[in-house]
Structure formats: C-alpha cells, structure tokens
Amino acid sequence: MRIGLGFDVHRLVAGRPCILGGVTIDHPTGPSGHSDGDAVLHAVTDAVLGAAGLDDLGTLFPDDDARWAGADSAELLAVAVERVHAEGFTVLSLDVVIATEGPRIAPHRAAMRARIAELVGAEAARVNVKGKTVEGLGALAGGKGVAVQAVCLLRE
Numbered sequence: 001m002r003i004g005l006g007f008d009v010h011r012l013v014a015g016r017p018c019i020l021g022g023v024t025i026d027h028p029t030g031p032s033g034h035s036d037g038d039a040v041l042h043a044v045t046d047a048v049l050g051a052a053g054l055d056d057l058g059t060l061f062p063d064d065d066a067r068w069a070g071a072d073s074a075e076l077l078a079v080a081v082e083r084v085h086a087e088g089f090t091v092l093s094l095d096v097v098i099a100t101e102g103p104r105i106a107p108h109r110a111a112m113r114a115r116i117a118e119l120v121g122a123e124a125a126r127v128n129v130k131g132k133t134v135e136g137l138g139a140l141a142g143g144k145g146v147a148v149q150a151v152c153l154l155r156e
Helices: 039-052 073-086 106-120
Strands: 002-014 018-020 023-025 029-031 090-100 127-132 145-155
Touching: 002 039, 018 029, 023 106, 039 073, 039 090, 039 106, 039 145, 073 090, 073 106, 090 106, 106 127
Parallel strands: 090 127
Antiparallel strands: 002 029, 002 145, 018 023, 090 145
C-alpha cells in the first residue's frame, strides 16, 4: 500500500465557471487557473501521483504550456490514473477536504464523490468529500478562494 497527499488552492473570480470535483456548480465566481481551475481534481491528481511516486500535476501539465490552457481537469486526472495503473497500482480510497467560503459544498458532495470515483476507477463508497468553512479567517475569507487537501491510498 502507498499513500499520497495532494494540495491545491485557487482564487475565486467572477466570470469563471465554478467547477469543483468535476461538477459544475451554479455560483457567481469560479476558480481561476491555466486549466479549468478545478482545485479539487488538481489535489486529487497530485495525491494519486504522489502515492505512486510519480511527478506532480505541475510537472506533467505545466501552466506555461499553451496546450493545457483551459484543459478539462478530469482529462488530466484520467492521464494520471493511467500512469498509476501502468505502475501496477489501483486507487483503494480517497479523502478530500474542500475549504472555502465561496460555493456551498454540501449540496454537491454526492455528485463530486460519484464523479471522482468514476475518474479514478473506484466505488463511490471509497471516495469521501467534505466541505469546510474558514470561519472568516485568512486569505480564503469572504469567498475569495478555495483550498483543497486530498489523501489517496493505493494498492499494488
């Protein structure tokens, strides 16, 4: 068994679609980024890659490469999962924490769990997603951003 930790943070800005965990959320702001800005899938991708001992998201899909401008983060995760499978690993479980005072996470948890599970080839019961507020503290206060941590357990 191998474990990996992923982390990502993005500003929430007007005029961007709000895509988190592969789910589009009706919200006036969305995560900025070179790709679609899905901080949840970015953290999950880094957790999966890290558990397998592979390069991280930024190394595989650099933000200074025009090929990845506006990229669908679900496709980036799919590539990462293919690499992990090629190394002989499968995803056993994922646990994700989304910290934001922007969009409410609770109404979308089930859809995010299902989408992430689909993308990594696991049962939805093996994927957990939790939303947390930051209690008005720090740079994420007032809905200015989203920070995500993800932990992945792989089985060889």
